[in-house]
Amino acid sequence: MFKAWVTDRPEWGFDGDEQPAAAFGLPSFACGSGEDLAKAKAHEWSIELANVPLAWQNHFAGAQPGEGVVIGHPDTGYRRHPEIAANLLTGLGRDLVDNDDDPQDELKKTFPWQNGGHGTGTASVIVSPRGAADANPQNAVSGTAPHAKLVPFRVSDSVVVVDTLNLARAIELATDRGVDVISISMGGVGSDRLHDAVVYATSRGVIVLAAAGNCVRFVVFPAAYDEVVAVAACDAERGIWKGSSRGRAVDITAPGDRVWHATANANDALNNVSQGSGTSYAVATVAGIAALWLAKHGRNTIISACGGKERIASTFSQLVRDTATPVPGWPSGQFGGGLVNADALLSAQLPNGRTVPTLAPTATQHVPLGRGGLTTFGQLFESTVRSAQPLLAAAPGPANGLDDGLADLLRTTADKVPADLGQVGQELAFYLATDPELYRRFEDAVSPEQDEDAVDDVRKQLLEKGVSDALQIKLSR
Structure with a gap:
């Protein structure tokens, strides 16, 4: 089971020089809400920015x-x-935590x-x-x-996904119950x-979208998978939200900083709204736009146009990138096609039934990103490698600095790293x-400055964690 910090809770982040709570071990990754922009005061700023x-x-x-x-929502x-x-449609939902048919949020905030x-x-x-659901103009969220x-x-x-099994089961169950889109x-x-769950869904014609991640330096999973539409976040002035993950795995960017949303907690009457920041809201925006695209054309028309239901997701991914609005100043290759543009997407012509979208992965083309090999570490440390080798943004694999850092850490040579990672890479x-x-110290080891003490520090900290015998042998040899 794997986990990574992808929070958009404000108390976990920080603004400016304020340090996050030491109890969570979070380093000074940029997170929290961005600048309190005047444009973000309007309740429909986010959907207007996306031309909804x-x-x-x-x-x-x-x-x-x-x-x-119908949208599945794990x-x-x-x-x-x-x-x-x-x-x-609560009757089609499921609680994968308690294994019952009532997916009601228990609003837990014990930890x-x-x-x-x-x-x-x-x-x-x-x-x-659209507008205020309870006739109170102060309480208004307009969904896409x-x-x-x-x-x-x-x-x-x-x-923070600790149990990936529940998420995988939810994706499969949502697919079996007939959803058209899954927003994660x-x-x-x-x-x-x-x-496997993602492939199961997309092969049956479901568009799967996921948040690129918050407060970490890499695009998290399942967003990083080729079959998933990965969504990064921007603010009301088309500035990059400082906490958004970025990289080659990102397909599109959408409003995600200070987005208006419904508020539910144990201490209110469940009728308030507030603002929040995170790629959570960016992907929700694009998921709604995917629903608009399906509603306009009709599922059967799209299947005919793209040559099969298994190509619906890749067709959408290609079109949403192609119709995005480029934003000057956004780093190339890190924020997908640009800012999502709902009107341009719905105006775009569908394929002719013979053209396979260029972004459609095949079984042989898919890179095993999550299996602990060099590709996994290239994904995790893409931003560091990019700074060391700017041309890497268009390259398929990790740079030599990362290879050498892993070789040094595992006390081996670069040519033997792939074999060693085959045994201990996932761990x-x-x-x-x-x-x-630990992530930061290994960054120091593979960055252009190459802190000479960083690898020793990482090795020491790993050994203190009580790693497996296999990893311990490689770190100690």
């Missing part, structure tokens, strides 16, 4: 945006907040890593009806697909089980990805 109201106007004359589309569960209650109410908030960004339906799945009390506002380090990736201080 324009898409409604131009493509749904006499029709309801998102109608007929998260912390749901509460019957006025902003989402009318669009919930700092619990995110009670998160599922209600992200759901509202997708399916909340206000007439789509949403099936909630409770997979965890936290967006959580993530962690990959596993074969999780990837080593787990420790580096889930311990921020």
Whole structure:
């Protein structure tokens, strides 16, 4: 089981020079909300930035945006907040934590890593009806697909994914129960089980989208998988949200800083709204746009146009990138096609039935990102490797600095690293990805400056953790 910090809880992050709580071991990764921009005060700023109201106007004359589309939503569960209650299909949902048919969020906040109410908030960004649901103009969230339906799945009390089995089961169950889109506002380090679930869904015509990650230096899983639409986050001024993960695995960027969403916690009347920051909200925005795309064209038309249901997800991924708005100043190759543009996406022509989207991966092309090999470490340390070798953004594999750092850590030579990682790579990736201080020290070892003491520090800390005998032998030889 793997986990990684992907929180969008404000108390876990920090602004400016304020340090995060030492109890969580979080280093000074940029996180928390960005600048309190005037444009973000408007309740519909995020959907306007993504050209969603324009898409409604131009493509749904006499029709309801998102109608007929069902969205699977693995998260912390749901509460019957006025902003989402009318669009919930709770009877199709499932609680994978308690193994029953009531996926209601228990709103647990006993421990700092619990995110009670998160599922209600992200759901509202997708399916909340336009305007104030309770006639109170101060309480207003407008979802991107206000007439789509949403099936909630409770997979965890936290967006920090500890048990990837629950998420994998939710993806499969949502697929079996007929959803068209799956929106995942959580993530962690990959596993074969999780990837198998994603492949199961996309092969049956489901568009799977996931948050790129928060407060870490790499795109988390399942977002990093080729079959998944990975979504990074920006702010109301089209600036990059400082906490957003970035990299070659990102497909598209959407509003994610100070986004209005429904609020659910044990201390309120379940009718409030507030603002939150994180790629959780960015992916919810794009998931709703995917529902608009399906609602406009119709599932059967899209299947015919792209040559089979197994190509729906890759066709959407290609089109959402191609129709995105490029933003000057955004680093090339790190934020996908650019800022999502709902109107341009819905205006784009579908394929002719013979053209295979260029982003469609095949079984032989898929890179085993989560299996602990060199590709895994290239994914985890992409930002560091990029700074050492700028041309890496277009290259398929890790740079020599990373190879040499791993060889030094495992007390071997670069040519023998792949074989060693075949034995202990997943375990080593787990420790580096889930311990921020350890991650930072290994970054120091493979960065252009190459701190000479960093590898020894990492090796010492790993041995103190009580690693497996196999990894201990390689670290000590």
